[in-house]
Amino acid sequence: MSSKHHITCVFEDGATSQFTSSSFETVYQAALRSGLTLETDCREGACGVCKAYLSDGDCDLGDFSDEALTEDEEEQGYVLSCQTRARSDLVLQFGYPMSLLNKEMVRIATRVAALEPVADNVVRLVLESDAEPLTFLPGQYVNLSVAGQVDGRSYSFANSPLRPGAMEFFVRLLDSGAMSDWLRDRATVGDEVHIEGPYGQFFLRAPRGGELLMVAGGTGLAPILSMLEKLRAVDAPPPVRVLYGANHPGELFGLERLRDYGDWVTVETAVVTGDEAWTGKVGFVTDLIAEQRLDDATLADAYLCGPPPMIDAARQALTGLGLSDSRIFAEKFLPSEK
Numbered sequence: 576m577s578s579k580h581h582i583t584c585v586f587e588d589g590a591t592s593q594f595t596s597s598s599f600e601t602v603y604q605a606a607l608r609s610g611l612t613l614e615t616d617c618r619e620g621a622c623g624v625c626k627a628y629l630s631d632g633d634c635d636l637g638d639f640s641d642e643a644l645t646e647d648e649e650e651q652g653y654v655l656s657c658q659t660r661a662r663s664d665l666v667l668q669f670g671y672p673m674s675l676l677n678k679e680m681v682r683i684a685t686r687v688a689a690l691e692p693v694a695d696n697v698v699r700l701v702l703e704s705d706a707e708p709l710t711f712l713p714g715q716y717v718n719l720s721v722a723g724q725v726d727g728r729s730y731s732f733a734n735s736p737l738r739p740g741a742m743e744f745f746v747r748l749l750d751s752g753a754m755s756d757w758l759r760d761r762a763t764v765g766d767e768v769h770i771e772g773p774y775g776q777f778f779l780r781a782p783r784g785g786e787l788l789m790v791a792g793g794t795g796l797a798p799i800l801s802m803l804e805k806l807r808a809v810d811a812p813p814p815v816r817v818l819y820g821a822n823h824p825g826e827l828f829g830l831e832r833l834r835d836y837g838d839w840v841t842v843e844t845a846v847v848t849g850d851e852a853w854t855g856k857v858g859f860v861t862d863l864i865a866e867q868r869l870d871d872a873t874l875a876d877a878y879l880c881g882p883p884p885m886i887d888a889a890r891q892a893l894t895g896l897g898l899s900d901s902r903i904f905a906e907k908f909l910p911s912e913k
């Protein structure tokens with residue numbers, strides 16, 4: 576027989592939501608039954624979007640990939656709400672405001688307005704639509720589909736929500752992949768692409784008076800550009816350090832755009848393998864973190880985006896610098912599950 580447990584969800588803005596759950600259903604399903612749609616994407620324990628901190632109670636963690644929830648995170652008390660089943664009353668803390676959940680997820684038809692190479696195996700894709708502009712937070716992503724060819728691949732906005740007319744993405748073309756192959760071999764201006772979203776908890780938080788450290792690997796720069804566009808519009812943007820890495824110099828893109836922001840943005844780059852012309856740092860972008868000297872690490876916020884191993888290494892290096900784990904926001908560019 577299943578007993579009922581009380582689940583309390585506490586959000587970043589202090590708002591709370593309470594509902595009951597049986598031990599047969601996941602926290603996500605129980606929330607849904609009560610009318611609360613928690614942030615999620617894959618619902619299979621693979622993407623990590625539904626991650627929450629369990630501050631009280633006992634639960635069955637369920638099945639999940641160690642990229643969605645690392646061993647360290649599990650030890651610290653994090654759980655995935657799409658997999659977790661309650662064994663007692665639970666208190667879960669979510670790293671986003673409850674107001675985020677009131678945003679409507681939409682599906683709109685768009686068409687390719689521009690498609691151009693910007694670096695080795697990286698293209699800039701611009702989509703436009705006659706539909707109502709999609710509202711999103713800088714840092715969030717959408718799933719793109721092409722009828723009969725590509726099913727739901729995730730890409731982060733590179734433009735700011737303040738420029739909603741044309742939606743911009745930077746896409747890494749894999750040697751072989753449904754979206755990569757379509758963009759490389761078949762896509763042309765005018766083709767229809769469906770967008771579903773926005774999704775994600777990786778978005779720019781209100782600056783707290785300290786510095787912002789943004790660490791990007793490859794096309795992980797895309798959501799960072801969206802955040803910088805948004806920050807540029809405020810009267811006195813906080814100082815931002817962008818640490819940006821790629822496998823080799825030909826993969827770097829957007830450097831001019833980064834320089835154009837002005838003095839409040841400083842940029843440091845690193846490549847894993849240099850070439851004859853490369854005079855910059857050779858190594859992992861995460862090596863740059865330990866070299867940073869921050870005025871007050873307790874006031875600094877960090878935004879990390881790129882491949883999963885980069886995120887895990889960067890998180891460790893940043894906590895070593897004195898940043899609070901709760902002020903490190905990250906998006907792992909995981910492969911699509913479809």
Ligand SMILES: Cc1cc2nc3c(=O)[nH]c(=O)nc-3n(C[C@H](O)[C@H](O)[C@H](O)COP(=O)(O)OP(=O)(O)OC[C@H]3O[C@@H](n4cnc5c(N)ncnc54)[C@H](O)[C@@H]3O)c2cc1C
Pocket residue numbers: 622716728729730731732744745746747748749751752753754755756775794795797798906907908909910911912
């Ligand atoms: C929240 C989120 C936001 C993202 N935003 C972006 C973005 O802005 N720009 C961008 O370039 N990518 C982004 N990605 C990654 C992108 O969605 C995936 O790489 C996607 O699977 C690529 O689709 P595809 O059809 O080309 O390849 P698929 O058909 O999905 O995959 C082909 C093969 O490549 C492997 N593979 C796929 N992706 C990766 C990867 N990232 N690393 C290593 N192996 C992989 C697959 O396992 C498979 O074997 C994001 C991912 C997430 C989860």
